[in-house]
Amino acid sequence: MDFPVYQPDNSERAISLRRHRDALAISGAAVIAFSIWDMIKVFIELFLGEETLSSMVATVIEAIDVTDPEDMKYVPLIAWVTTVTILLLACAAIFFYHFIIGISAYRAGRQTAGKKNRLYLVLTVLILAVSLFFYTPNILHFFPRDEETDQIGLATLLVELTSIANYLFLLYSAYRIHQLEREALS
Amino acid sequence: MTIWQRINQLAIGIVMLLLGVLLFLYDADTYPVIIVLYSLALQLTGYRLLWYYFTMARHMVGGRSILFRGALFLDFGLFTGSLLTVPQFYVLIYLTGTLAFSAIVDLLRAREARGIQASWKLKTFQGAVKLLTVLICLIYLHSEALVVDIFSVGFVFSALMRIVNACRRTRVITIS
Numbered sequence: 001m002d003f004p005v006y007q008p009d010n011s012e013r014a015i016s017l018r019r020h021r022d023a024l025a026i027s028g029a030a031v032i033a034f035s036i037w038d039m040i041k042v043f044i045e046l047f048l049g050e051e052t053l054s055s056m057v058a059t060v061i062e063a064i065d066v067t068d069p070e071d072m073k074y075v076p077l078i079a080w081v082t083t084v085t086i087l088l089l090a091c092a093a094i095f096f097y098h099f100i101i102g103i104s105a106y107r108a109g110r111q112t113a114g115k116k117n118r119l120y121l122v123l124t125v126l127i128l129a130v131s132l133f134f135y136t137p138n139i140l141h142f143f144p145r146d147e148e149t150d151q152i153g154l155a156t157l158l159v160e161l162t163s164i165a166n167y168l169f170l171l172y173s174a175y176r177i178h179q180l181e182r183e184a185l186s
Numbered sequence: 187m188t189i190w191q192r193i194n195q196l197a198i199g200i201v202m203l204l205l206g207v208l209l210f211l212y213d214a215d216t217y218p219v220i221i222v223l224y225s226l227a228l229q230l231t232g233y234r235l236l237w238y239y240f241t242m243a244r245h246m247v248g249g250r251s252i253l254f255r256g257a258l259f260l261d262f263g264l265f266t267g268s269l270l271t272v273p274q275f276y277v278l279i280y281l282t283g284t285l286a287f288s289a290i291v292d293l294l295r296a297r298e299a300r301g302i303q304a305s306w307k308l309k310t311f312q313g314a315v316k317l318l319t320v321l322i323c324l325i326y327l328h329s330e331a332l333v334v335d336i337f338s339v340g341f342v343f344s345a346l347m348r349i350v351n352a353c354r355r356t357r358v359i360t361i362s
Contacts, residue, residue, distance in 0.1 A: 018247075019247055022247055023250060026248060026254075027250070029251070030250075030251070033258065034254070034258070037261070044265075155260060155263075155264035156261070158257055159257055159261045162254065169250065
């Protein structure tokens with residue numbers, strides 16, 4: 001009996017293409033995962049950490065001086081609502097940005113994207129530039145080891161470096177896929 | 187289960203049993219011990235995964251996910267270790283949450299085992315008792331001393347079940 005057996009194209013180029021597509025999909029999933037973990041960490045730190053949200057709001061309330069004691073009742077409520085709203089909006093925006101990159105890279109890697117999309121690569125370059133801009137001082141500050149540098153700093157640094165490496169991996173994989181596909185056509 | 191997995195499960199079960207008894211006897215003073223152990227376990231997982239990545243998984247298809255998993259585990263472990271100053275009540279809520287999660291996992295696995303005519307009664311019992319413990323914890327949430335005791339009973343129970351499961355003979359199915 002003849003079974004329809006899947007015959008994969010195992011040429012050098014096809015193997016390389018499969019590898020890079022898989023890497024692209026994993027990088028995309030990792031972008032989303034890192035983003036979610038960052039959000040969780042921000043919220044845990046704000047509610048349970050040393051510099052909590054309540055102390056931040058307290059400084060804000062102190063900064064506003066209201067002459068009328070009758071109005072003073074509403075100030076804490078308004079301050080809280082505004083702070084939490086701004087925080088949630090900022091988190092949602094940052095997560096959405098990462099989510100677009102992640103889901104586009106994942107779809108491109110798994111070849112389930114409807115049409116060719118290059119926007120996420122531009123977004124990745126942008127976020128890479130921003131991360132490098134913000135993290136380079138951190139990294140430079142960390143490496144001449146002071147006594148103050150603790151394990152938390154090390155862990156944060158590790159995650160930062162991994163996420164920067166992740167963006168680079170993503171761009172490299174996308175570039176290689178582009179190159180290989182063009183070779184296949186010609 | 188292989189012999190190493192059995193030994194591993196047995197060791198985890200014994201540590202959990204000890205922690206449960208300590209929790210029952212000394213109430214809130216045990217929290218730092220639990221947090222430190224939990225953080226150490228997560229950090230070790232992270233280091234192990236990173237080591238695995240740099241020595242082997244680098245060359246595998248899809249091995250890069252090991253690197254990301256390792257970094258996240260390590261960060262989570264170190265971060266958990268830094269939470270020693272949190273209000274202890276949150277730790278209890280967190281631990282109860284993990285118990286509820288494992289109860290749900292047990293029940294789902296029992297349901298799956300029932301579908302393929304495997305033994306499912308012990309797992310269902312385990313999941314049901316854990317879920318019951320969590321519910322009682324939630325009911326008595328207003329008095330912390332009582333919740334700690336109820337939770338420690340549930341913790342000891344789940345440790346005992348882990349030891350029983352590690353020692354139980356399992357049927358090996360070979361596919362030829």
